[in-house]
Amino acid sequence: MTFRLRLLLPLLAVLLAATGARAEIKLTLDEAIRLALEKNPQIKVDAYDRPIARADWLAELGRFDPALTFRRSYSESNTPSYGPATLSDLYQSDEYSLGLEGTTPWGLSYRIGGTASNERRAIDPDAFATFGGIQVTQPLLRGFGFGANLRGVRIARANRGIADWTFRQSAIDTVTAVIGAYSDVSYAQNLLRITRRSRELSSGLVAENERRFKVGSMSENDVVQARARSAARDQAILYAEQAVRDSVNRLRQLIGETEFPIEPENIVVEPPEIVDEPTISLQEDLKIAFEKRPDYQAARLGVDIYRVNHVYARNQLLPQLDFVGSYGYRGLDTDFGVSRRMVRDRENRAYSAGVVVSVPLTFTEGRGRLRSARLKLRQSEADLDRLEQDIAVSVASAAGQIDTARRRVAANRAAYELAKQALDDELKKLRAGTSSTFFVLNIQEQLAAVESNLYQSLADQRRAHANYDRAIGRTLDVHHVTLAKE
Structure with missing residues (x-):
């Protein structure tokens, strides 16, 4: 799938030129995620941090290599x-x-x-x-002991771990962004389909009203109302088409494409249905978050770095x-x-x-460096406590979003079914002469709005699940992504 879009684009250009139609490319969510992890520019940039950190660690180890x-x-x-x-x-x-x-490592x-x-x-x-x-x-x-002489090695090793966790965070953020963009494309395409169908319904109502006007069973005002509403829905189609183009180009950017034409190829997405809701246990999920969230693990390693600096500064305060x-x-x-x-x-x-x-006469420099190192260590520990609180809030919020999204989908499904039934009933009344074109047009617009809300809630539900996975750090596990070891 890595070269699928690139191989198809020249052929699509020929087909577009020959037929004047927009070709379609089917792209599953798994394929989009894989393309993004392989070709996303930010992923490529962040990938350099890991070998750089490893090289710095090797350089620190080399300080103890004997020299002839x-x-x-x-x-x-x-x-x-x-x-x-x-x-x-x-x-x-x-x-x-x-x-x-x-x-030697002991000095x-x-x-x-x-x-x-x-x-x-x-x-x-x-x-x-x-x-x-x-x-x-x-x-x-x-200068005596491992704490004083292995300072550089320990800091470089911590930075190597931070680089690994940071790259993992970048991958998680990219996957989450792809899911969001993929959902946006799905919603935009459904919205375009809804607006076109709404236009077709209004056009059908115009034709039916004109036919009934000719036989004298409907007033001219009903025909004018139907034509006016039908013309107004043409603008909604234009906005929906632009939304599709924008969402497709955002998705193309995430999966590493470098060209963004005004009329991009029509990527047909197939978002997977959310069948099983995750079992949410805030206490257990919080433990998982502290274990798997890259930002938390990187922050812990940052505390270790400040602790190493504090040990070193305390040693340097001693006389020689x-x-x-x-x-x-x-x-x-x-x-x-x-x-x-x-x-x-x-x-x-x-x-x-x-x-x-x-023996320094005043120890001023050593005392100043030790005090600074001690305060920085306490600051990093306090910041880690703050991060733990933020993680707890984000996990609770993400869990609440899943519950809200599920209820919204259920409510919008019920509203959609009722709106369809209401439109069918109102059309029957119109044909029986007990309703008016005004009421039918309003219910058509209500149906389009309710259906749009349904697909918007489905897209938001997928985002809620993606944000929940990101909040507890299991995004890559859920999507079976394994990062290459450096």
């Missing part, structure tokens, strides 16, 4: 010597290092590898110094206390091979240990 690092440096300096004569001592140094460096920075330096002085022979081992820096207060240490083996000789062998054979053990302390 090579360094090379050269330095040179002249150092004056002391004595009776001022001599210049030229000092030259070449340094090399190769190691594996990285950071430990490490480097595993070796260094080599060649020091040359005019008054001393060349010396080769080598070292092989591990060097570490471990924060003990600020880092343990630094190293352990390995050194080599020193005038021959580079000998110096390297000393490291390899672990002849000269070398280690160090110490601490680095840094």
Whole structure:
């Protein structure tokens, strides 16, 4: 069905040009929903958020990937010597290092590898110094723990979940909009049919009145009244035709069409009958809404983000206390091979240990950031409570709309049957000479209005069901839509 309309449009254009008639395309609701999910421009735009969020999450995870690092440096300096004569001592140094460096999720920075330096002085022979081992820096207060170091990963993971739920919300909104637009097309087409039939009834009454006027059983005023009402109904047909065109183009826009002609092809819709009313239990439906509504789940993840920021801000308020240490083996000789062998054979053990302390004098920045993070967390929690209240109201309202729509349909069906019976009775009276054209025309218009109300209530009933499904977050489940995993 994805290319059905595109394949048919060229053929339809040829048929329209050859016959001058508007072709018809049958489009079921399921097909319209499928086309919208595949081709709707907003869906295509929103679909990018999920891979973007996943890429950001991978980037944050990459912060803990070890890196193979090579360094090379050269330095040179002249150092004056002391004595009776001022001599210049030229000092030259070449340094090399190769190691594996990285950071762990609990804050430990490490480097595993070796260094080599060649020091040359005019008054001393060349010396080769080598070292092989591990060097570490471990924060003990600020920067220590998973909360401080996994902040970016946790936020990116939450944003990835938010992107998934947001895309699901976009799909739900699109499906709901398609159901509404599909119902609008159905109502507009039925309204056009009603107005045309009303025009036919008035034309038939005009013909019958003219025939009876010729035989002298009806006045000329009755003929004029019938003609005037018949002419007035021509305008209603024009408005109804424009409503069909507008509703069809709205539906075409939702299903991803890019061309909107003044005379679009006549899409014939077949809205499914609502046979079984849903079993409504506000308490159970509210639980389902909290579980499946994308906006609520996204809001919960938003609270998690503020909670992560609060934990991080609390950690950053601590003073800095880092343990630094190293352990390995050194080599020193005038021959580079000998110096390297000393490291390899672990002849000269070398280690160090110490601490680095840094204490802000006022903690002003840290206290300000912590206070801001705490208030934002409380704000997000309060907003989540507000959203829960809004969801409860929307679920109750949607349930009430279903009940109201069902009653409206029943009332309008009964009114339609009564209006048809009233028109039949009034026509019989007119032919028997006990009624007038004025009463018959009024009842014809009443019948058209009642039938229009019936189809409007049916369209509203379908919207009510769609809004109810959206309110509790089960739209995609009801229409058997499965979103592709990213």
